[in-house]
Each structure stands twice: as structure tokens, then as C-alpha cells.
Amino acid sequence: MKRIITLTVNNRPGVLNRITNLFSKRNYNIESITVGHSEIEDVSRITCVVNVENDQVIEQITKQLNKQIDVLKVTDISEQSIVARELALIKVLSTPNTRSEMNALIEPFRASIVDVGKDTLVIQITGESDKIEAFIELMKPYGIKELARTGATAFLRGTQRSSNQVKNISIV
Amino acid sequence: MLQETALTNTKAENKSLNGSELLLQALEKEKVEVIFGYPGGAVLPIYDKIYDSKILHVLPRHEQGGIHAAEGYARITGKPGVVIVTSGPGATNIVTGLTDAMIDSLPLVVFTGQVATGVIGTDAFQEADILGITTPITKYNYQVRNIEDIPHIIKEAFYIATSGRPGPVLIDIPRDIATAVTEVPEEREIYLPGYQPTLKPNYLQIRKLTEAVSRAKKPVILAGAGVLHSKASCQLKEYAEQQNIPVVHTLLGLGGFPAEHELSLGMAGMHGCYTANMALYESDLLINIGARFDDRLTGNLKHFAPNATVAHIDIDPAEIGKNVPTEIPVVADAKEALIELIAQEGKPPSHHEWLKTLAGWKIEYPYVYENNANTLKPQKVLEMLYQKTNGEAIVVTDVGQHQMWAAQYYRFGKANRWVTSGGLGTMGFGLPASIGAALADKDATVLAVLGDGGFQMCTQELAVIRELNLPIKIVILNNVALGMVRQWQELFYEERYSHSKNPVQPSFVKLAEAYNIKGYVIESEAKAEEVLAEVLQNREPVLLDFRIDANENVYPMIAPGKGINEMVGVKQK
Incomplete structure (x- = not known):
């Protein structure tokens, strides 16, 4: 099963190495990892998507990550209400014949054309991973020349419908 | 102004x-x-x-x-x-x-x-x-x-x-x-927001553990090296005595609880004793204090403590539940947790039957070997060393058969007398580690118990022992083989002794003499008596090349993949 873990870490040389090292050392499978600055100076946010067999593994992963001295906080947000986004750039073959047809696909996905070449288009699409997967499938028949994906970055929504709150309401 | x-x-x-x-x-x-x-x-x-x-x-x-x-x-x-x-x-x-x-x-x-x-x-x-x-x-x-x-x-x-x-x-x-x-820069306070080890135990878990103890019929404590790291051996003794709970040791935890104590069951694991392994197997409450359930201890996890409620006290939360599902997790320093547990003054379990069974096993199934007048048995050498040093020496080992014999036959009375490479099993560790141990406790006699293989991996450090004149007694249990490898080849590879037997060896005594360290070849018990009486009297370094029975194996043994209850080589006394 897929799980999304977010970490805040000290922005210090070697931190990313320590974290990716941990994944390979403990034989965990990373599907994607994104890193960037957070709202706090010298603190970076990392989002990992991992594929695990069971809950015990995800517990071990979070504990091992938490043990790292530069890791400030680890949260497994898979079960919570989150905003998760990924960006993909797709260079796809396009002839004058297919262009308008492709446009009809791009529009409902709210993707955009960011570069037009003689016989290719570069399409940018953002959204949840499933949406991107679906769009890539649609583009495949036209001939994908190159594909670059950022991997998901995510955090919690402002309002959580946590099980705690639900319980409280029902008691009241 | x-x-x-x-x-x-x-x-x-x-x-x-x-x-x-x-x-x-x-x-x-x-x-x-x-x-x-x-x-x-x-x-x-x-x-x-x-x-x-x-x-x-x-x-x-x-x-x-x-x-x-x-x-x-x-x-x-x-x-x-x-x-x-x-x-x-x-x-x-x-x-x-x-x-x-x-x-x-x-x-x-x-x-x-x-x-x-x-x-x-x-x-x-x-x-x-x-x-x-x-x-x-x-x-x-x-x-x-x-x-x-x-x-x-x-x-x-x-x-x-x-x-x-x-x-x-x-x-x-x-x-x-x-x-x-x-x-010179100004001093700064240490600030590590991502590193805040939990020392104090959670009170609710301590209560839960205390209640589990009072209900238990077959409780056992597994004491690991965490007890030694947190200097909690006094508290461990106090708690075990207060609740009358028997104590099993891991290899690295030896010394955390006195071996001669009535409640001590000895070392568990691949080459642990019958009583310790069976106590873990039969227990209904297993209290792990500072051990990490290493595979050399647990054997096949399917057969490990199948009927036990598992409580685990560890300062590293990642160790809890890593290998063995744990019902009562206590993230804490071992000493802090034990102090809390003692303070609970919980009702001790009523488990006379259990203690009686264990005491019976201890008498019936001790470590045994067949002594033989024609050869020198490694176990005998360790028994002699134990007696002649009153169990007070620091024992440092390398890795292999000699390490297991030392763990079995040298009965540690107190903490921090035992230095061995456990998790990694590093050959070559013993001789240099004995130097550090001798410098750490300048009054102690240090026994560096080594195999002939591991000794040759760091022989060069003899120079340091001579230079600093350290009171290290180098005990080589020499079977002219990589004994543990040979043992596995005998048991699991149809006696095909690939590169484990009879390597060309230098004269270890001459080698020691080259470093201006006195050496002895010892081939019999009588000679061992004589030489040990002499060399343990002084503070000089010495090398003792014990020519032991080359076919001796370490038993009992849990074969790889087998459960902790499936020991081979258990003999009744």
C-alpha cells in the first residue's frame, strides 16, 4: 500500500543523504521523494511516498526517521485529509492534425502547453498522482518523447475531520 | 578606570x-x-x-x-x-x-x-x-x-x-x-530540537507492566546491554529480588545480573543454556530490558516465546516492536524504568511452580562437556581461568567458538567486566579491545580470550601492549582452525572443510617474544595449572597458546532457522 510521509528536517549538508540512506539500509521502497524549503528558515520539508506491505513496516519507517538527529518531525499523513500535488512535464509528438484533438484533452485536465516545437508540444500538468497517471495514459497514443515528474508534495488541510472530532460531536 | x-x-x-x-x-x-x-x-x-x-x-x-x-x-x-x-x-x-x-x-x-x-x-x-x-x-x-x-x-x-x-x-x-x-568563540548551549531522548517511562505503561507481573505465572526478565549502558545493574537486582523474577541474559548483557545469583538463568540464544532458552520459550510474561531481540537470541521468530505477553523497555523506540510484537512498550532509560517499577511495589507473581521447574532445569541441564585426559578442553581452560581470577577479571574476546565458551563458562559477578563484539561479530576485535579495557580499568587483570584466527587479524597490537606494559593475559584457544566455521561445515556442509582447517601458523610464542612478551605453549591441564599460577600473580603481559582439542564444538546450539526450543547438543548431567 502507498503511504505518504512528511518530514521537517534541519537544512544541513548530508541530511538528504542520511534519509535516503536509511531507506536503502532498511530495505524500504521509496516511490518518490521531494525536498524544498519550508516556511521556517533553515528547515526543509520532505515528502516521501513509500510502498509498504503492512502497518508494521510504516511504523518502523517513521520510528527510524524520527531517530535521525536532524529530523524534527515525522508525520504519516496517508489517513488524513491532505492536499497532495505533483507536477509533470510531458513532451509529446504533435502534428497539425492532432493538435486540436490534444487541446480537447488538455483543457478538462487543466493542463497547459508551455512550449511548442516544430513537431512536439511540452505539456505541464499539476494535480494528484492519479490524475497525472490518467493524463499520461491519454497522451501515450500520440507518442511521448520525454517525461519528467516531480513526485508528490503534500501537507495537511486546514481543517481535519479527525476521528477524535467525530467522536466528540457524536457524544455531544 | x-x-x-x-x-x-x-x-x-x-x-x-x-x-x-x-x-x-x-x-x-x-x-x-x-x-x-x-x-x-x-x-x-x-x-x-x-x-x-x-x-x-x-x-x-x-x-x-x-x-x-x-x-x-x-x-x-x-x-x-x-x-x-x-x-x-x-x-x-x-x-x-x-x-x-x-x-x-x-x-x-x-x-x-x-x-x-x-x-x-x-x-x-x-x-x-x-x-x-x-x-x-x-x-x-x-x-x-x-x-x-x-x-x-x-x-x-x-x-x-x-x-x-x-x-x-x-x-x-x-x-x-x-x-x-x-x-576563541563564545560557548553556545546545545540545541537539538530533533533529538530529545525519552528517559522517564510513561506511567500508564509502568502500571500496565506491574499488573501484568502480578498476574503472571511464568515471568522472566531478559536483560540486555541496555542495563549496562544505563548503569542499572543494582536496580535490576533489586527489582528481580522484589518480584522474585528470574533473569536471562543476552550475550552482550552478561554481567548486568550476577551469574551466581539464585534467580540468574544464564545466557540465552544460539549457544545459550537450556534453562535460559526454555524459560523464554515457556514464559507467559517476557520483560525485555534493553535488548533488541537480535536473531541470534530469538532463533526462528515463529517459535520465540509463543505464549508470552511481551513487555519491552528500551530507550530507542525504534527497537520496540521491530522484531517481536510488543504488548507493553516502555520507552525509557532502563534505570529510570526500573526505579519506577520498584516504586510501584506491585504484588509479586505467585509462581512457585515456575521457579521450581527452572531450578530443576538448572541442575539437570547445565553446560556440559566431556573432559578427557588426553586432550585439553577449551571449556576446562575457561573454568580454570574463572576460578583462578575469582571471576573478577575483565574478559575481552574475539569472535567465534572461544567467544561462546567464554560467555558460557566465565561467570560474571558484576557489570562491565565483559567486552565482546556481539552484533557485528568482528574478528580481530579482541586483542585491540583488550588494550582499551586495560587502560579503562588500570587495576584489573585483563584476559584477552582469542581464537588463533582472530588473533592473527590484529597481531600488530602486541607492540602497544608491550609499549604500555599492560597487564593483559592473552589466552589463545588454539585449535589450528577457524573453529566456528569448521563447526558449521561439520554440521551443515557434510564435513567439507573449505579453508577452515590447518592453516599454516607461525609460532605464537616466538611471535610474542619478538615483541618482548613472554609466551607459553600449554598442551595439558597440568601445564595450565602451573603456568596460570605463575602468570596470574604478576602484572606483566603474557601470551598463552593453549593447544585445545581441535574437534570440540560449541553446544548447545540452535541451528539456523530453528526455534529457541529446538536446541541440539543438550545433555543431561
């Missing part, structure tokens, strides 16, 4: 120092007694300052020996072993020792030289990416980028190495940083 003078004074005190001076000043501040170090190009500036330092510097004859010695020192004192090596090959030579310290949770602070910052990444002479290499095998590592950071990094490194679950910390120092000059 007065004020002005005061101001100028502080300024004068705030004189400029170079990176190497800052380093040694920081080590003095941490009250470092001994540095195990080997000089080389990148650390020449540091060595120039060591020349004037009051701290004892020990020169191993190989960096690997240096770091193992530091581990021996750390194991006995609980203080970090300090190592300084040069860049490149100096640094890569300590990789095994770092891994060993990491897996056995030994505090080390290791300094590696590095090429100058300007040439890092250019494959300069003796450059190695030691941060990259050591990331998975250190608790933390640093590369100093600004000279002003040296005092703070060292302070932090000592704190990280010794607090929480101890471990090795590495500091990489580029050559130009060691020579750069700065005013």
Missing part, C-alpha cells in the same frame, strides 16, 4: 587559536583521558598540537586496532572512546570499528582528517568521502566547514555519542580548518 582594565583583560584572554588547538582544548574540556590515534598528512597540524598535550595518546599499529581499543575503553567506562585518524585510508580503516560500535551501541567520538576544503571533491591525494561512507554507520557525523564551529561541534558530538542510545559520532576536519586561526 577599573572597568576599563577588566575589559582589556577579557580581551587579552580571548586570544587567537588555530583549529587544532581548539580541538584539543575541547577534548580537555570533555575530560578525555586517552586518544587512540594514528598520524598522517591531513592531521599533521592536529598532531603538532598533540605533541604538547597532556592527554595520553596511544598509537595503535593499525587504525582498525585503534578504533577497537577505543571500543574496549568505551565498553568498560561508559565514556566515549576518542579516535583520531588521517584522511583517506586512515579514515576507511576505521569503517569496521564504526559499524561494530553502531550495532553494539558504544559511544565513540572519532576525528578524521580531510583534504583542504578547496580541493574536496577533486579526488585529491588521500581524499575519501568519509561522510558518505559513514552515514549509515554513525549515529551522527559532521564535516567542519567553519573553524568557529569546532568547540560547539565537539561538545555536541560528545553529548550525542553518550546520551540516549549511545553510538559513534564522526567529525571530519579539513586540513585548512585545522590550521586556520580564530578568536
Whole structure:
């Protein structure tokens, strides 16, 4: 099963190495990892998507990550209400014949054309991973020349419908 | 006017120092007694300052020996072993020792030289990416980028190495940083928001454990090295006696509970005793204190303590539930948790039947071997050593059959008398580690119990033993074989002894003599009596080449993949 873990870490040389090292050392499978600055100076946010067999593994992963001295906080947000986004750039073959047809696909996905070449288009699409997967499938028949994906970055929504709150309401 | 003078004074005190001076000043501040170090190009500036330092510097004859010695020192004192090596090959030579310290949770602070910052990444002479290499095998590592950071990094490194679950910390120092000059920077407080080890146990879990104990019919405590790291052996004894709970040891935990105590069941695991293994197997409440349920202890997890409620006290939350599902997790320092547990004064379990069964097993199934007048049995040698040192020596071992025999037959009465490479199983560890142990406790007699294989992996350290005149009695249980490998080949590879038997050997006695250390070949019990009586009287180093029965195996044994209840070689007395 897929799980999304977010970490805040000290922005210090070697931190990313320590974290990716941990994944390979403990034989965990990373599907994607994104890193960037957070709202706090010298603190970076990392989002990992991992594929695990069971809950015990995800517990071990979070504990091992938490043990790292530069890791400030680890949260497994898979079960919570989150905003998760990924960006993909797709260079796809396009002839004058297919262009308008492709446009009809791009529009409902709210993707955009960011570069037009003689016989290719570069399409940018953002959204949840499933949406991107679906769009890539649609583009495949036209001939994908190159594909670059950022991997998901995510955090919690402002309002959580946590099980705690639900319980409280029902008691009241 | 007065004020002005005061101001100028502080300024004068705030004189400029170079990176190497800052380093040694920081080590003095941490009250470092001994540095195990080997000089080389990148650390020449540091060595120039060591020349004037009051701290004892020990020169191993190989960096690997240096770091193992530091581990021996750390194991006995609980203080970090300090190592300084040069860049490149100096640094890569300590990789095994770092891994060993990491897996056995030994505090080390290791300094590696590095090429100058300007040439890092250019494959300069003796450059190695030691941060990259050591990331998975250190608790933390640093590369100093600004000279002003040296005092703070060292302070932090000592704190990280010794607090929480101890471990090795590495500091990489580029050559130009060691020579750069700065005013002594102001001291900063340690601030590590991502590192806050939990020391105090959760009260609810302590209650839960206390209640589980009062209900238990077959409780057992598994005491690991965590008891030793947190210096909790007194509390362990008090708690075990208060609740009348028997205690089983892991290999690394030996000494945490007195072996001769009525409640002591001995060591469990692959070569543990019948009573200890069966106690774990039969128990209905297993209280793990500071052990990590290593596979050499548990055997096949399917058969491990199948009927037990598992409670696990550990300072490292990641160890809890890692291998064995745990009902009562207690994240805490072992000592703090035991103090809380004792304070509960819970109702002791009613488990007379259980204690009676265990006492019966202890008598019926002790470690046994067949003594034979024609050969010298290794077990006999260890029994003699135990008796003749009154069980008070520090015993340091290498890895293999001799290690298991030492663990079985030397009955430790107190903590911090036992130094062995457990998790990593590092051959070559024993001889250099005994140097660190001897420096850590200057009054003790140190027995370095080694096999003929492991002894030859770090023989060069004999020079250090002679140089420092350390009271190390080198006991080689010589079967002219890599005994444990031979044993496995006998049992699991149809006696196809691939590269494990009868290697060409030098005369160990002559080798010792070359280092001006006295040596004896001992082929019989009578000779052993005579020589031991003599050499244990004095404080001189000595090498004893015991020619033991080459076909002796370590039993009992749990074959790989088998359960803890499936021991072979158990004999009734």
C-alpha cells in the first residue's frame, strides 16, 4: 500500500543523504521523494511516498526517521485529509492534425502547453498522482518523447475531520 | 578606570587559536583521558598540537586496532572512546570499528582528517568521502566547514555519542580548518530540537507492566546491554529480588545480573543454556530490558516465546516492536524504568511452580562437556581461568567458538567486566579491545580470550601492549582452525572443510617474544595449572597458546532457522 510521509528536517549538508540512506539500509521502497524549503528558515520539508506491505513496516519507517538527529518531525499523513500535488512535464509528438484533438484533452485536465516545437508540444500538468497517471495514459497514443515528474508534495488541510472530532460531536 | 582594565583583560584572554588547538582544548574540556590515534598528512597540524598535550595518546599499529581499543575503553567506562585518524585510508580503516560500535551501541567520538576544503571533491591525494561512507554507520557525523564551529561541534558530538542510545559520532576536519586561526568563540548551549531522548517511562505503561507481573505465572526478565549502558545493574537486582523474577541474559548483557545469583538463568540464544532458552520459550510474561531481540537470541521468530505477553523497555523506540510484537512498550532509560517499577511495589507473581521447574532445569541441564585426559578442553581452560581470577577479571574476546565458551563458562559477578563484539561479530576485535579495557580499568587483570584466527587479524597490537606494559593475559584457544566455521561445515556442509582447517601458523610464542612478551605453549591441564599460577600473580603481559582439542564444538546450539526450543547438543548431567 502507498503511504505518504512528511518530514521537517534541519537544512544541513548530508541530511538528504542520511534519509535516503536509511531507506536503502532498511530495505524500504521509496516511490518518490521531494525536498524544498519550508516556511521556517533553515528547515526543509520532505515528502516521501513509500510502498509498504503492512502497518508494521510504516511504523518502523517513521520510528527510524524520527531517530535521525536532524529530523524534527515525522508525520504519516496517508489517513488524513491532505492536499497532495505533483507536477509533470510531458513532451509529446504533435502534428497539425492532432493538435486540436490534444487541446480537447488538455483543457478538462487543466493542463497547459508551455512550449511548442516544430513537431512536439511540452505539456505541464499539476494535480494528484492519479490524475497525472490518467493524463499520461491519454497522451501515450500520440507518442511521448520525454517525461519528467516531480513526485508528490503534500501537507495537511486546514481543517481535519479527525476521528477524535467525530467522536466528540457524536457524544455531544 | 577599573572597568576599563577588566575589559582589556577579557580581551587579552580571548586570544587567537588555530583549529587544532581548539580541538584539543575541547577534548580537555570533555575530560578525555586517552586518544587512540594514528598520524598522517591531513592531521599533521592536529598532531603538532598533540605533541604538547597532556592527554595520553596511544598509537595503535593499525587504525582498525585503534578504533577497537577505543571500543574496549568505551565498553568498560561508559565514556566515549576518542579516535583520531588521517584522511583517506586512515579514515576507511576505521569503517569496521564504526559499524561494530553502531550495532553494539558504544559511544565513540572519532576525528578524521580531510583534504583542504578547496580541493574536496577533486579526488585529491588521500581524499575519501568519509561522510558518505559513514552515514549509515554513525549515529551522527559532521564535516567542519567553519573553524568557529569546532568547540560547539565537539561538545555536541560528545553529548550525542553518550546520551540516549549511545553510538559513534564522526567529525571530519579539513586540513585548512585545522590550521586556520580564530578568536576563541563564545560557548553556545546545545540545541537539538530533533533529538530529545525519552528517559522517564510513561506511567500508564509502568502500571500496565506491574499488573501484568502480578498476574503472571511464568515471568522472566531478559536483560540486555541496555542495563549496562544505563548503569542499572543494582536496580535490576533489586527489582528481580522484589518480584522474585528470574533473569536471562543476552550475550552482550552478561554481567548486568550476577551469574551466581539464585534467580540468574544464564545466557540465552544460539549457544545459550537450556534453562535460559526454555524459560523464554515457556514464559507467559517476557520483560525485555534493553535488548533488541537480535536473531541470534530469538532463533526462528515463529517459535520465540509463543505464549508470552511481551513487555519491552528500551530507550530507542525504534527497537520496540521491530522484531517481536510488543504488548507493553516502555520507552525509557532502563534505570529510570526500573526505579519506577520498584516504586510501584506491585504484588509479586505467585509462581512457585515456575521457579521450581527452572531450578530443576538448572541442575539437570547445565553446560556440559566431556573432559578427557588426553586432550585439553577449551571449556576446562575457561573454568580454570574463572576460578583462578575469582571471576573478577575483565574478559575481552574475539569472535567465534572461544567467544561462546567464554560467555558460557566465565561467570560474571558484576557489570562491565565483559567486552565482546556481539552484533557485528568482528574478528580481530579482541586483542585491540583488550588494550582499551586495560587502560579503562588500570587495576584489573585483563584476559584477552582469542581464537588463533582472530588473533592473527590484529597481531600488530602486541607492540602497544608491550609499549604500555599492560597487564593483559592473552589466552589463545588454539585449535589450528577457524573453529566456528569448521563447526558449521561439520554440521551443515557434510564435513567439507573449505579453508577452515590447518592453516599454516607461525609460532605464537616466538611471535610474542619478538615483541618482548613472554609466551607459553600449554598442551595439558597440568601445564595450565602451573603456568596460570605463575602468570596470574604478576602484572606483566603474557601470551598463552593453549593447544585445545581441535574437534570440540560449541553446544548447545540452535541451528539456523530453528526455534529457541529446538536446541541440539543438550545433555543431561
